[in-house]
Amino acid sequence: MTQSNSINPSGGELSTPSFPDLNEPAMPGIGSEGLPTPSLPAEPELPDLNEPAMPGIGPEGLPTPSLPSTPQPSRPQPSQPSCPPSGCAPTSRLCPAGYQRLSVRSNQTFTDLLLENNVSYSAMRAANPALPTSRPPAGTVYCAPPSGTRRMCTYGSRTYVMGQGETLYSLVRTLNTTASQLLRANPELAPGDFLPGRVICLP
Numbered sequence: 001m002t003q004s005n006s007i008n009p010s011g012g013e014l015s016t017p018s019f020p021d022l023n024e025p026a027m028p029g030i031g032s033e034g035l036p037t038p039s040l041p042a043e044p045e046l047p048d049l050n051e052p053a054m055p056g057i058g059p060e061g062l063p064t065p066s067l068p069s070t071p072q073p074s075r076p077q078p079s080q081p082s083c084p085p086s087g088c089a090p091t092s093r094l095c096p097a098g099y100q101r102l103s104v105r106s107n108q109t110f111t112d113l114l115l116e117n118n119v120s121y122s123a124m125r126a127a128n129p130a131l132p133t134s135r136p137p138a139g140t141v142y143c144a145p146p147s148g149t150r151r152m153c154t155y156g157s158r159t160y161v162m163g164q165g166e167t168l169y170s171l172v173r174t175l176n177t178t179a180s181q182l183l184r185a186n187p188e189l190a191p192g193d194f195l196p197g198r199v200i201c202l203p
């Protein structure tokens with residue numbers, strides 16, 4: 001602060017009141033005029049931009065959104081076992097109506113299966129296309145056609161084992177069909193081949 005002196009007309013020196021330095025900040029307390037000097041507001045603390053936001057109430061009174069959760073890595077799925085070149089042995093399968101669900105025994109060959117079930121090669125292959133024709137693995141599940149089957153019936157048709165005394169013409173009456181339809185469903189059979197024990201395909 002600066003101070004200057006002036007001459008009093010009566011002969012003495014008059015003191016000039018001191019003025020505050022405008023470059024100095026005001027301090028809280030009692031001023032020179034006897035009035036309280038207001039205190040300066042405290043500077044607000046700014047958040048550190050390097051720190052991640054935390055959920056809760058922010059400085060403005062607004063809720064701070066929570067951070068998205070880190071996605072968990074997906075667990076690898078167990079790999080499926082590969083099948084040998086000869087094929088996999090099915091553990092569960094459905095067989096057509098009239099067929100038996102059987103398993104290959106130890107040391108059985110494909111020919112042994114044909115002899116045991118009394119079916120043709122084409123019938124067994126049609127019913128079990130994945131079954132190895134040399135030596136199937138023991139425990140392999142297969143569908144055994146009815147005894148005497150020469151082939152696999154077409155999709156949507158059923159097999160039928162002719163009973164005692166049945167002929168082509170009796171089947172026409174029993175099954176409410178025609179001889180033409182029966183012969184068309186069994187193109188390898190002649191009318192005289194429709195005998196008891198014969199496995200035929202129904203139209």
